[in-house]
Amino acid sequence: MPGLSGERIRERLADARLYLCTDARRDRGDLGEFVDAALAGGVDIVQLRDKADGPLEAAEELAALEVIAEACARHGALLAVNDRADVALAAGADVLHLGQDDLPVSWARKILGEDVVIGRSTHDVAQAEAAAVEPGVDYFCTGPCWPTPTKPGRPAPGLDLVRHTAVHAERTGHGRPWFAIGGIDAARLDEVIAAGADRVVVVRAITEAEDPRAAAEFFSRCLRTGSN
Ligand SMILES: Cc1ncc(COP(=O)(O)OP(=O)(O)O)c(N)n1
Numbered sequence: 001m002p003g004l005s006g007e008r009i010r011e012r013l014a015d016a017r018l019y020l021c022t023d024a025r026r027d028r029g030d031l032g033e034f035v036d037a038a039l040a041g042g043v044d045i046v047q048l049r050d051k052a053d054g055p056l057e058a059a060e061e062l063a064a065l066e067v068i069a070e071a072c073a074r075h076g077a078l079l080a081v082n083d084r085a086d087v088a089l090a091a092g093a094d095v096l097h098l099g100q101d102d103l104p105v106s107w108a109r110k111i112l113g114e115d116v117v118i119g120r121s122t123h124d125v126a127q128a129e130a131a132a133v134e135p136g137v138d139y140f141c142t143g144p145c146w147p148t149p150t151k152p153g154r155p156a157p158g159l160d161l162v163r164h165t166a167v168h169a170e171r172t173g174h175g176r177p178w179f180a181i182g183g184i185d186a187a188r189l190d191e192v193i194a195a196g197a198d199r200v201v202v203v204r205a206i207t208e209a210e211d212p213r214a215a216a217e218f219f220s221r222c223l224r225t226g227s228n
């Protein structure tokens, strides 16, 4: 099946509010059902991020991405790969996410061309302001909002960075989508929205939810209406 055009991917990114990072759920063996439920609840982008026991072998990563890709195609959502441009190319992903210490964006663009969307992690004001205008970047994330066991050892700039990023976006009119990330759960979502974010990335709030569909519905509704 041919992939989405770059234009269509960017339209979907512009509309996206809820971005889920999930592991491959090797312990539970329910990746397909889990992702289907999260997508049915309103998740817009799904990234495979499986690091707990070290990085996945490429073949394992591609196999898990195929499961997620099928679910994303059924629900009209975007498929994201973390860190690896080669894997993003092989998987036919819509999105590649790169952190500050990952492959430089210019090299990822040489591998992927222009159609695939590239996102960046940012953890302070200088990085966030740079990502808002960095050539080749389509979106960025700011965080962690709170310290999180999902990314141990990463200091949290907190909601001050979210507030700064929201004001900076308004003042400059850069128009690049950005997401708040890190430690966000249902109880904290209001605070994140009040700080100025209207897009979030979550891991545990959905991967560890008893009812992933209901959890995603809650996040999606709050983000789209601006309140709960
Ligand atoms: C959507 C999204 N935002 C941030 C990250 C974190 O990226 P990075 O800092 O490179 O850390 P790792 O996830 O690679 O450990 C992300 N993966 N996705």
Ligand SMILES: Cc1nc(C(=O)O)sc1CCOP(=O)(O)O
Binding pocket: 021, 121, 122, 123, 141, 142, 143, 144, 145, 148, 149, 150, 151, 154, 181, 182, 183, 184, 201, 202, 203, 204, 205
């Ligand atoms: C993968 C990741 N990146 C972060 C960043 O700040 O760049 S925070 C984070 C983990 C977010 O997990 P949870 O929703 O379980 O707190």
Ligand SMILES: [Mg+2]
Binding pocket: 082, 083, 097, 098, 099, 102
């Ligand atoms: Mg990374």
